[in-house]
Amino acid sequence: MQTPVDPQATPRARELLNYLSDTAGKAIITGQHTQTVPMEELAHIRQVTGREPMLRGFELLAYSPNINYDDMSEECLTEIVEDRNTLDLALEWGRKRQGIVTFTYHWYSPLGGRDKAFYAENTDFDARQVLVEGTPERAAFFHDMDAMAALLKPFMEEDIPVLWRPFHESDGAWFWWGAQGPAVAKELYKLMFWRYTQVHGLHNLLWVWNCRLAEGWPGEEYVDVVSLDEYLPAYAPTDYREQYETLVAATTRNKVAALAEIGYLPDLALLERSRVPWAYFMVWSKEFCIGESRNSTQALRQVYSSGYAVTL
DSSP, X not given: OOOOSSTTOOHHHHHHHHHXXXXXXXXXXXXXXXXXXXXXXXXXXXXXXXXXXXXXXXXXXXXXXXXXXXXXXXXXXXXXXXXXXXXXXXXXXXXXTSSEEEEEOOOOOSSSOOXXXXXXXXXXXXXXXXXXXXOXXXXXXXXXXXXXXXXXXXXXXXXXXXXXOOSTTTTSSSBTTTTTOHHHHHXXXXXXXXXXXXXXXXXXXXXXXXXXXXXXXXXXXXXXXXXXXXXXXXXXXXXXXXXXXXXXXXXXXXXXXXXXEESSXXXXXXXXXXXXXXXXXXXXXXXXXXXXXXXXXXXXXXXXTOTTEEBO
């Protein structure tokens, strides 16, 4: 049993964390990211396996308060349009109380930026300035953070627990929140943790940290789930043991661990033998799920028919 880091965590959030903790090392919860209203990945999985993932990932990029529509590519606009209303889908899914909700937030920079401004290369927003009292960056950061809290509030009101994974992939420099290093990203995370638990009362959130570097570790008092994202350059059967050892060496072995984003499905026969204690995985969207370029139909069937897999 694992105690949530939010002392006021709701009973259902506590129940979900205990479920994750109890599952890890005994089975693995299947998960799939979606970023469009049709959620075509779920239809594909259902068609080829006859089952559905227990965990659904929803994208929140279209809800960023500061999006520069005057300077963006067609690709960027398409991504935003496809993502609209995904919060409604997530709320509907959560109401059914069948599976698990998790969010990915590609947060467009709170100030400035063009095109896909969650990428550091498309904005000059300096996350270090968020940590300085009185700066425009800090004010904009808190404005956006509070706007997202308001959108998450219905999940609290309807008693829907959420795996909340802000500032993901902060072990890389490609997003603005990680561009100044993981030590800065962890401070942003801690600001959000305090704001969401103490000011906004979002006690339905389980806090997922997504970084495999020790200098980015916020501390056990801020994290319910340690996680990483892994996109292997080519498929090879794996239980992701090496990645697990790297992650817990930089963070802790005392928390639930998860494959928060992956490009290739784990080999469940290997995982069942090794019992590497991953609680869940989430495959990325579109071509990472559909078609044969990443995860084949055969691979999906093998995973979703495995006795080690937790499906819906």
